[in-house]
Amino acid sequence: MEKQYMLEVKNLVKHFPVSGNKHAVVHAVEDVSFRVEKGKIFGLVGESGCGKSTCARTIIRIYQPTAGNIIVDGEDVSYKKNRELQALRRKMQMIFQDPYASLNARMTVHDIIAEPLRAHKVASSRQEVSERVYDMLDKVGLSHEHANRYAHEFSGGQRQRIGVARALVIEPEIVICDEPISALDVSIQAQVVNLLKDFQYERGLTYLFIAHDLSMVRYVSDEIGVMYLGQLVEICAAAEIYEHPLHPYTKGLLAAIPIPVPKLARQKVVSSIEGDIPSPISPPPGCHFHTRCPYAKPICREQEPELRDMGGGHQVACHLY
Amino acid sequence: MAMETERKDAAAILSVEHLSTSFFTSNGRVNAVRDVSFSLRQGEMLGIVGESGSGKTVSSLSILQLLGGSGRITDGKIIFDGTDLVSAPKKQLRNVRGARIAMVFQDPMSSLNPLMPVGKQIGEMIKTHQPKIKADELRSEVLRLLGLVHIPEPEKRYHSYPHEFSGGMRQRVMIAIALACKPDVLIADEPTTALDVTIQDQILKLLRSLRDEFQTSVIFITHDLGVVAELCSRVIVMYGGKIMEEALVDDLYENPAHPYTMGLLASVPNVAQDKQKRLQSIPGSPPDMIRPPAGCPFAPRCSYARNICGAQEAPRIQVGESHFSRCWLWVPEAPAENNPFRKAGGEA
Structure with missing residues (x-):
């Protein structure tokens, strides 16, 4: 059977103007291509400033892409205008990083969750709206009496559940999660991750899961893309990333993760990456990572490596291979 | 098993004894730190782990009395170099702040x-x-x-x-x-939380090399169990303003002696995590510190909790060499059923 893709991103580019300098642009997303299979979770990782959030916001069309195409469920949505986007938003919803800033402080939980139903005219009567809101509260593990409260009365984990309920109430087919757990405590993170996984199994929901925590991404995702300075440097199955990481950046990122096992942590020998991430306004020529790469060769400074398949769908952009 | 005893650590450079700190707000009194005792030894890297609201930051701010207008130390002593900083005059405290005990903040x-x-x-x-x-x-x-x-x-x-x-x-x-000012004690309050992992790694390396070079004693506050495993030799686990467990780093990860520590360790996916299996999470949310629960603060979320846990605070029990737990499941009278610390054979 041929694989069905829920989301296809082709050569996506997003530049932002720099204020005070007409000629400079921030190269936030630079020629990014990947595909997400129906019912699967694609994890996008990278350091802050690597363009992963911009990538997500462009896909859901909060931003207009500079170039490239975004194909959602077979339909090209890259350059659609305001009203035409309504249909896209019905299919694609987003869960945000900050559960404090992303909920309207002056709306009750009921109204927050009901808003997408009303905006998309999904429910016909007031009664039906309420039924679906209460049904959603049950599913995310909140009680009915929470419906008339305001967001500030809840803890971070509970707020993120409200965010999940709002995104899922209109039954989208793909959900973009932009660091949904990084603002939460460790014991609460697992609650939210389990909730998202449950919806994947029950409804066959597709996710684009963005995070900087590689160990959590590996657990959550089916496939992982590693971003550096606006570009995808490696794409592979989630299990592969620990077993056979190829790109020096991926290896360095893995080496930097603290291991919660003291004996292993003390034995750690692989050195991690030195230096800081360069400016995306004037990214280094050639491979963007060469300034921090311990294996950089002369060709890396001159020629940009292309993403190539190394077999079994494991793609890497590096001159070493 | 020794019940709580007054201990005097000869090699301790800093010791906190029965510290309680509260904030007096318009919503009521927030009992952020409740009867916390620990000591820091010369050249040691002590980790304090806990979630937000566990009292780990307030404990460290109390040492230098940087509590702002609404916070106050209500009880306890902080002994540094033979003097009690809580009752010391302001001028003496000012000479300690920054010069002998220095702090690195999160942001x-x-x-x-x-x-x-x-x-x-x-x-x-x-x-x-x-x-x-x-x-x-x-x-x-x-x-x-x-x-x-x-x-x-x-x-x-x-x-x-x-x-x-x-x-x-x-x-x-x-x-x-x-x-x-070449301090004797460095308090680092989540110094790497706002940073990327690669940068975090660089900062941790730096702290380690500075400790080796200058023999500075360090209190490292974090919520990241991985960072503690890499950096610290001894760990204190805090929850609801109290110390739940105290152990050498290897003991804590290999034989956690408190249900909260066990839950924390289980909710972090490790490299070998089975992807089909659900992550083990701790149900519920942390306690409200304006009205903290009467007994063990973790009792409402603990799957092993018994009647006594919700009613009365657990004693500090020694469960191994320099390993202490504040849990009712360790008392000799605790039943063996649904008790993770009383394995078959009766031996704890």
């Missing part, structure tokens, strides 16, 4: 003055405690500190402002300020 951007070049900010610290230092000596000392924390081109960076630095570099400047 370097809001801890640095945006209007002052970083070289001057580091110099300010030295000048406060050595007012008679000559200008050229001060400058060379600042440059030495910038080099010590691996800031490239210190001469050039001396005149830079904080906004010209990346997050990792700013945190290096904070560490340089903290080390300026």
Whole structure:
């Protein structure tokens, strides 16, 4: 059977103007291509400033892409205008990083969750709206009496559940999660991750899961893309990333993760990456990572490596291979 | 098994005894830290782990009494170098702050003055405690500190402002300020939480090398169990304003002796995590510190909780060499059923 893709991103580019300098642009997303299979979770990782959030916001069309195409469920949505986007938003919803800033402080939980139903005219009567809101509260593990409260009365984990309920109430087919757990405590993170996984199994929901925590991404995702300075440097199955990481950046990122096992942590020998991430306004020529790469060769400074398949769908952009 | 006893640690450079700190707010009294005792030994790296609201930051702020207008130490002693800092006069406390006990905060951007070049900010610290230092000596000392924390081109960076630095570099400047007066104790409050993993790794390496070089005793506060495993030799686990468990780092990870620690360790996916299996999470949310539960603060979320747990605070019980737990499941009278610490055979 041929694989069905829920989301296809082709050569996506997003530049932002720099204020005070007409000629400079921030190269936030630079020629990014990947595909997400129906019912699967694609994890996008990278350091802050690597363009992963911009990538997500462009896909859901909060931003207009500079170039490239975004194909959602077979339909090209890259350059659609305001009203035409309504249909896209019905299919694609987003869960945000900050559960404090992303909920309207002056709306009750009921109204927050009901808003997408009303905006998309999904429910016909007031009664039906309420039924679906209460049904959603049950599913995310909140009680009915929470419906008339305001967001500030809840803890971070509970707020993120409200965010999940709002995104899922209109039954989208793909959900973009932009660091949904990084603002939460460790014991609460697992609650939210389990909730998202449950919806994947029950409804066959597709996710684009963005995070900087590689160990959590590996657990959550089916496939992982590693971003550096606006570009995808490696794409592979989630299990592969620990077993056979190829790109020096991926290896360095893995080496930097603290291991919660003291004996292993003390034995750690692989050195991690030195230096800081360069400016995306004037990214280094050639491979963007060469300034921090311990294996950089002369060709890396001159020629940009292309993403190539190394077999079994494991793609890497590096001159070493 | 020894019940709680007064212990005097001879080698302790800093000891906190029965500390309680509260904040008096318009919503009521927030009992952020409740009867906390621990000690820090010379040259030791002590980790304090806990979630937000567990009291880990307030414990450390209490040591230097940086509690703002609404916070107050309501009980306890903080013994540093033979004197009690809680009852010490303000002037004496000022001589300790920064000079002998220094602190590195979580957010370097809001801890640095945006209007002052970083070289001057580091110099300010030295000048406060050595007012008679000559200008050229001060400058060379600042440059030495910038080099010590691996800031490239210190001469050039001396005149830079904080906004010209990346997050990792700013945190290096904070560490340089903290080390300026060669303190005996360094308190690092989530110094790497706001940083990327690769930058975090660089900062942790720096802290480790500084500890080895200067034998500074460090209290490292974090919520990241991985960071503690890499860095610390001894760990304190806090929850609901109390110490739940205290152990050497290997013991804590291999034989956690408190249900909360067990839950925390299980909710972090490890490299070998089975992807089909659900992550083990701790149900519920942390307690409201205005009305903390009467007994063990973790009892409402604990799957092993019994009647006594919700009613009465558990004693501090020694469960191994320098391993302590505050859990009712360790008392000799505790039943064996649904008790993770009483395995088959009756041996705990």
